[in-house]
Each structure stands twice: as structure tokens, then as C-alpha cells.
Amino acid sequence: GAVFKAFDAAGAGAGFSELARIPRFETATTMIDWLESQRNDLEPVAIDLVPVIGKVLAAMSELPQVRLARMSGSGATCFALFDTRDAADVAAEDIAATYPDWWVRATELGDAA
Structure with a gap:
């Protein structure tokens, strides 16, 4: 797709090392803690191509009780x-009210362990 082409054209993947196995997590909290130390290298390129991604991430990052806001994959x-599910439900309602054209759903992660 366009994000991968722009990423490759920028030479952004030079020097990558392969990620070690993703660890098993005992709780969702330990998974989120680990994710906070990770990054999505496609994010800057995707935001350059589709600036609304940056707007989405900024809006979600400002939500009360948010632990982490990220882009998945190449930005879809x-x-x-x-x-908590309650915090996610409130945040989803807030985002949906503020941005009625966005598709917003609160859900729960399965077993993180």
C-alpha cells in the first residue's frame, strides 16, 4: 500500500533488527506496560499521507484514563x-459525540496471558 511505499522510499527501514518473540503477559496491565515501550515505525509516514490519523491519535491521547493510544499496522x-471497560465505554461515548463521522466501538481484550 501507499504507506509501505512511502516508508520504503524514505529509507526508513534501514537498520531494522528483527523483533524478539513477543512475550506472554500475565495481565492486560503488563501487556500495556510493554506496549508503551514499543513503537509503530509506519506511524509518521501514515500521518504524513493521511493527516487525520494524527488528529485521531491526539484526540484519543487526551481521553480521561487512557493508558495508550496507537495506530494499528499501516493506519487503517x-x-x-x-x-476498565467502564472507562473505555465513557471514552467511546465522548469520542463518538465529538466526532460523529468516526466509527467508534468500545470492546474488551481477550485473555492477555
């Missing part, structure tokens, strides 16, 4: 993680 989806 953005997501925010919360410690």
Missing part, C-alpha cells in the same frame, strides 16, 4: 487502551 485503525 487506531485504538486506545484503558484499565
Whole structure:
């Protein structure tokens, strides 16, 4: 897709090392803690191509009780993680009210372990 082409054209992948196995997580909290130390190298390129991705991430990053807001893959989806379903439900309602054209759903992660 366009994001991968722009990423390759920028030479952004030079010097990558292969990610070690993704660890098993005992809790969703330990998974979120680990994710906070990771990055999506496609994010800057995707935001350059589709600036609304940056707007989505900024809006989600400002939500009360948000633990992490990220872009998934090459930018087709953005997501925010919360410690509780109640916090996620409130955040989804807030985002949907503020941005009625966005597709917004609160859900739960399965077993993180």
C-alpha cells in the first residue's frame, strides 16, 4: 500500500533488527506496560499521507484514563487502551459525540496471558 511505499522510499527501514518473540503477559496491565515501550515505525509516514490519523491519535491521547493510544499496522485503525471497560465505554461515548463521522466501538481484550 501507499504507506509501505512511502516508508520504503524514505529509507526508513534501514537498520531494522528483527523483533524478539513477543512475550506472554500475565495481565492486560503488563501487556500495556510493554506496549508503551514499543513503537509503530509506519506511524509518521501514515500521518504524513493521511493527516487525520494524527488528529485521531491526539484526540484519543487526551481521553480521561487512557493508558495508550496507537495506530494499528499501516493506519487503517487506531485504538486506545484503558484499565476498565467502564472507562473505555465513557471514552467511546465522548469520542463518538465529538466526532460523529468516526466509527467508534468500545470492546474488551481477550485473555492477555
